[in-house]
Amino acid sequence: MTRVRLSFTKCHGSGNDFPLIDARGLALADADWAVVARVLSDRAGPVGSDGLLLLAEGGGDQAFAQRMFNADGSEAGTCLNGLRCVARAGFEALGREAATIGLKAGTAEAARVADLAPGVYTVRTRAGPATTDPAAIGLRVAAPVIEARVPGLPSERAFTGVGMGNPHLISFVERIDEAELVALGSWCEAGPELLVDRANVSFVAERADGLFVRTFERGVGLTDACGSAMAAATQAAGLTGRVAFGREITVHNPGGLVRASAAGPDAPVTIAGNATFEWEGEITVDLAAETAHDLEITRRRDHEVTAWQALVTR
Numbered sequence: 001m002t003r004v005r006l007s008f009t010k011c012h013g014s015g016n017d018f019p020l021i022d023a024r025g026l027a028l029a030d031a032d033w034a035v036v037a038r039v040l041s042d043r044a045g046p047v048g049s050d051g052l053l054l055l056a057e058g059g060g061d062q063a064f065a066q067r068m069f070n071a072d073g074s075e076a077g078t079c080l081n082g083l084r085c086v087a088r089a090g091f092e093a094l095g096r097e098a099a100t101i102g103l104k105a106g107t108a109e110a111a112r113v114a115d116l117a118p119g120v121y122t123v124r125t126r127a128g129p130a131t132t133d134p135a136a137i138g139l140r141v142a143a144p145v146i147e148a149r150v151p152g153l154p155s156e157r158a159f160t161g162v163g164m165g166n167p168h169l170i171s172f173v174e175r176i177d178e179a180e181l182v183a184l185g186s187w188c189e190a191g192p193e194l195l196v197d198r199a200n201v202s203f204v205a206e207r208a209d210g211l212f213v214r215t216f217e218r219g220v221g222l223t224d225a226c227g228s229a230m231a232a233a234t235q236a237a238g239l240t241g242r243v244a245f246g247r248e249i250t251v252h253n254p255g256g257l258v259r260a261s262a263a264g265p266d267a268p269v270t271i272a273g274n275a276t277f278e279w280e281g282e283i284t285v286d287l288a289a290e291t292a293h294d295l296e297i298t299r300r301r302d303h304e305v306t307a308w309q310a311l312v313t314r
């Protein structure tokens with residue numbers, strides 16, 4: 001079987017966008033899901049996204065689980081913008097509004113909370129613990145890196161290494177230089193000896209109400225938002241004394257915003273943000289040819305798109 005017809009929901013969290021497939025009951029091999037991720041993420045193709053989300057069966061006390069494949073087909077340990085969308089899909093499938101959700105890297109707690117703005121379905125997640133342990137980040141250095149140069153990294157800047165179930169390098173900057181971020185992110189993508197499995201790299205600027213985060217994502221490139229990077233940046237802001245632990249801040253990114261708070265060193269990070277369902281569709285993916293065709297949009301949710309736009313443009 002090289003062709004599969006897949007139903008999906010096109011969704012986004014903070015502008016980080018994905019096709020979301022209910023994969024419970026679907027028996028595709030991981031290598032096939034990687035193909036689906038590459039084909040559906042292709043911005044020149046019929047869908048275009050930052051990666052692929054799967055609603056999967058959970059184990060033990062997990063109501064369900066999330067799997068996430070980056071645009072290059074690599075599977076990530078977590079995806080916190082995507083988690084809100086998977087949480088919503090699971091809630092709607094099971095008729096509930098809170099759950100323990102399985103991740104490739106651990107578990108997270110999620111609950112539906114009051115809408116950030118009218119018509120913006122909002123989910124709060126608590127994931128972690130956020131760690132500075134170099135082994136958990138896949139950083140080949142002797143000790144945790146907190147606001148310090150990283151030996152071997154081609155940058156003079158100070159970084160904080162944070163593991164959120166996936167690896168993050170966070171640098172606080174006066175002004176975000178996108179070309180510099182892309183150059184450094186691309187260096188990390190090349191799989192240098194310093195990094196066990198590449199890294200997500202973020203430049204972060206302080207704002208009166210919180211932070212602005214720009215991220216070069218592992219397996220994707222520059223994205224409009226990265227939830228685990230926003231969580232890692234909040235944790236790094238706490239570790240470096242920029243934001244008090246326990247204080248809720250607004251974390252902005254080019255795609256929108258979330259509200260976030262870090263509880264303390266080696267503790268989970270809480271984020272509340274949108275889980276916007278834009279449209280639903282079906283598509284055929286040829287797994288051997290790595291092509292997608294016959295996209296049919298079966299339902300539009302324009303009111304959700306409009307509600308989100310109203311929040312981010314006000």
Ligand SMILES: N[C@@H](CCC[C@H](N)C(=O)O)C(=O)O
Nearest residue numbers: 076079080081166226227228
């Ligand atoms: N955009 C995601 C993170 C996706 C995975 C990441 N690129 C990785 O490989 O670790 C998020 O919202 O957290």
